[in-house]
Amino acid sequence: MTTYGYHGRYLRVDLTGARGEYVEIPSDELRGHLGGSGLGTRLLLDSGAAQADPLSPAATIAFVFSPLVGSPLTTSAKFAVVSKSPLTERINDSLASSHFAIAGKKCGCDAILISGQADELSILVIDDGQVCLEPAGDLHQTACSLAEKQLKARFGNDFHFAVIGSAGENLVRYATISHDGRHAGRGGSGAVLGSKNIKAIAVRGSQRTAWADPDGLVKYAKGLSEKSFGPATAKYRELGTASNLLVFNRLSALPTKNFQQGSFVGAETLSPESMLQAREKTRASCAACTIGCEHLYALKPSAAGGFAQEKSSVRLEYENLFALGPLCGIADADVVLSASQRCDELGLDTISTGGTIAFAMECAERGFMDEPWLQFGDGDALLRAIELIAARDGFGDALAEGSRRLADRVGQDTIDFAPQVKGLEIPGYEPRALQTMALGFAVGTRGADHNRSGAYEADFTDKVDRRNVTTDAVKFAIESEDKAAIMDSLILCKFLRGVFEDFYAEAATMLRLVTGWAVSPDELRDTARRIVSAKRQFNIRAGWTPDEDTLPQRFLGTALPDDPRAVLSATRLDELVAEYNRQRGWAGDDG
Amino acid sequence: MPTIHVEFFGIPRSRAGLSKIELEFDEPGVSVADVIRRLGKQFPKLADDCITGSALRDGYIANINGQIFLRDGKQRLYDGDRLLLLSADAGG
Numbered sequence: 001m002t003t004y005g006y007h008g009r010y011l012r013v014d015l016t017g018a019r020g021e022y023v024e025i026p027s028d029e030l031r032g033h034l035g036g037s038g039l040g041t042r043l044l045l046d047s048g049a050a051q052a053d054p055l056s057p058a059a060t061i062a063f064v065f066s067p068l069v070g071s072p073l074t075t076s077a078k079f080a081v082v083s084k085s086p087l088t089e090r091i092n093d094s095l096a097s098s099h100f101a102i103a104g105k106k107c108g109c110d111a112i113l114i115s116g117q118a119d120e121l122s123i124l125v126i127d128d129g130q131v132c133l134e135p136a137g138d139l140h141q142t143a144c145s146l147a148e149k150q151l152k153a154r155f156g157n158d159f160h161f162a163v164i165g166s167a168g169e170n171l172v173r174y175a176t177i178s179h180d181g182r183h184a185g186r187g188g189s190g191a192v193l194g195s196k197n198i199k200a201i202a203v204r205g206s207q208r209t210a211w212a213d214p215d216g217l218v219k220y221a222k223g224l225s226e227k228s229f230g231p232a233t234a235k236y237r238e239l240g241t242a243s244n245l246l247v248f249n250r251l252s253a254l255p256t257k258n259f260q261q262g263s264f265v266g267a268e269t270l271s272p273e274s275m276l277q278a279r280e281k282t283r284a285s286c287a288a289c290t291i292g293c294e295h296l297y298a299l300k301p302s303a304a305g306g307f308a309q310e311k312s313s314v315r316l317e318y319e320n321l322f323a324l325g326p327l328c329g330i331a332d333a334d335v336v337l338s339a340s341q342r343c344d345e346l347g348l349d350t351i352s353t354g355g356t357i358a359f360a361m362e363c364a365e366r367g368f369m370d371e372p373w374l375q376f377g378d379g380d381a382l383l384r385a386i387e388l389i390a391a392r393d394g395f396g397d398a399l400a401e402g403s404r405r406l407a408d409r410v411g412q413d414t415i416d417f418a419p420q421v422k423g424l425e426i427p428g429y430e431p432r433a434l435q436t437m438a439l440g441f442a443v444g445t446r447g448a449d450h451n452r453s454g455a456y457e458a459d460f461t462d463k464v465d466r467r468n469v470t471t472d473a474v475k476f477a478i479e480s481e482d483k484a485a486i487m488d489s490l491i492l493c494k495f496l497r498g499v500f501e502d503f504y505a506e507a508a509t510m511l512r513l514v515t516g517w518a519v520s521p522d523e524l525r526d527t528a529r530r531i532v533s534a535k536r537q538f539n540i541r542a543g544w545t546p547d548e549d550t551l552p553q554r555f556l557g558t559a560l561p562d563d564p565r566a567v568l569s570a571t572r573l574d575e576l577v578a579e580y581n582r583q584r585g586w587a588g589d590d591g
Numbered sequence: 592m593p594t595i596h597v598e599f600f601g602i603p604r605s606r607a608g609l610s611k612i613e614l615e616f617d618e619p620g621v622s623v624a625d626v627i628r629r630l631g632k633q634f635p636k637l638a639d640d641c642i643t644g645s646a647l648r649d650g651y652i653a654n655i656n657g658q659i660f661l662r663d664g665k666q667r668l669y670d671g672d673r674l675l676l677l678s679a680d681a682g683g
Contacts, residue, residue, distance in 0.1 A: 231640065231650040234602050235678040243601040244683045250600065250675065251657050273604060318683035428683060450683065460652065460681045462660045498650060498680050 004212040005067030005514040006030050010043060011109040013124065013131055015196055016057060016116035020131030025110060031517060035066025035110060037093040037452075038489035038531035040082030041538055043111060044091075050541035054084040054188075055171060055195040057117035063162070063201070064112075065105040066491045067514045070208060072221035074228050075493035077101045077288035084542060085187035086195075087173040087352065087402050088423040088447045091538040092187030095451070095488055097286035098180035103160040106205030118197035121169070123151070125202045136199040141166040143345040144178035151200055159204045165347025167390040168194035172400040174352035174425075178344070181315070182286065185349045187424060187446060212516030220513055224499070225290045232498030233291045237283075240295035241318035242272040244428070248322075252563035253433035255426070256326040257376050258358035259419050262430045262560045266331025270321060275333055282313065291495055299341060300334050314341035319450075322428035323354025327419075328361060329376030339382050346390035352402055355425030357385045359403040359418050360395075368412050371395055416553035422447035431555045432566040434459040435469040439477045439576045443549050445535035454480040454494065467566045471579040478583055482528035489531055529584075536586070549577050593621050593670040597630065600677040603651065606637040623653055624664025626674055641676070652679040 013020040033039040040062045052058040061083040068076040079101040085092035104112060108129045121140055122133040139147050144165045151161045161179060168175035168190030175190030176183040211217050235243055245267055248254040252262035268274055275297060285292040296313040320340040330336055343350045364374040374381050388396025398406055403425055407418035419426045424447025431438035440453030458476035459466035486507055487494055500506045504521035511519045556573060560566035595614045599607045614629055624645035631638035641651045645664055654660050654675040
């Protein structure tokens, strides 16, 4: 029987034996988890990955596609990288957009599950489903963009690549996987690949899936593309995500100096509005995307502090900007752009990099560690720390472990202000000023996460009092998490969310046109809950306990210094989490 | 007579062509809708993309004094109030 949109199987790769085999995925498992994040979690649960050391040969890392990959639907060229995180030791699903998704699915599979370990630094080559390893010694410690360039020259343009930088090779716990210059960024999937001695994955394929209703799909896709040019995405097209900076600063929601403040005096100079006047900028799009949210800013060679610059421009997103700017007290746009570019080239998650360095800066400032060179506002220190982290050189070895492990090492209750939940550094949303988001961070299965929970959306409406939320806000956090579970499993870009008038109905339509399944909006709501539950189940098997669903002490009971009304008590957060569990139908300590 | 300070962010800033403006009104009892209507007349590009009549288009939202978000224009403003106009989507 033809399963439209799917191949109905995954490719299981054992690196130790350098072999691969297709494994059937039951149709009900596909329909019940869709693809991407949901299907990846299901497959990892079945493989026993939750119990394995994430950096051991026994660990499994999955590259998961979706039924929409390869379709004409805008933003659908996406894949999820799912594994147990070496940073959090909980579920990690990082999403990214690139031609790797399309080429990988054309290898005749809906996912690639990789376990084992290569004998030496290698390239995993998957050519239309045929698996082999090739030596990658010549790419040892090569920067991401250069590695991709060299791989293109070696394999040809019909291959597409996912690569790690030196951070991944050196097992930095928040290393990324890069492809087409974009990154599966959070949670350290690059270190998982590095632990397996895989520098790069090269994919090429010829196997396409059929669509149930090709004419209907093309017509729907055309309409969706037209809507994607509308006002709902104007912010992303014209200014990019970086335009959050001034808004958040104005609302005292911009994390500054390791979350010691909610606003930053240098915000105006770092804003895209200011930078547009000072430097050239170009726009770009992910593969198969009509929005074009990428904004690339010119780099000044002199700003790199003597470190290498592989490119003359750098992509700037709000999260890079906040983490490498205000969070570290840096107001120099050239430094932030250079730091961002170095993170991209070394393969470092910018949020965890900035968060860990900012935490260390505060520790140094308060005398908890003897690293006097690490000072808020010192651009040279930021750039130096980034290089040390990627190389695990000197103090960089401790920074490469992330803020939670660094706090454990420093002791003296510094864990109280380590900016993380479950070990994942907090993104650029101040929890005291955005308290629906605070709940989203606390209960997030991946840790502090603005992609698996967009609970901040409620904080930017009249539905809640963002600085004094009640349990009435819980339903918004759940709605956001459920919606994200579907978007991350279909997989579509979240910047489309404002385009849909009725998300579940339109998602059901897309799925029906591709797969032929008569999926209802209610079935998709059930699917969302199933996916969120599966992630929680993974975490329970990995050792999760209820006391992980909280925030660091810094955020509890003490007002944000620059906004005295922004207070979140520990009791209130406990009430929110308890109500969240009640509405999810979960007892606090089980799935 | 009330003076209302308007701050523009993101797309509203780019359409208005400035980051802030002070608006003086002759009568007390100014509403958010009154301010938005005035802005629409004063800034044609802002009117084209962000305003419909005396309300903001979908995708945009107002905030008073950094405190309260609102979608309708009935809320009364007082002398010295600051009205923020911004994109509704805060995704990053």
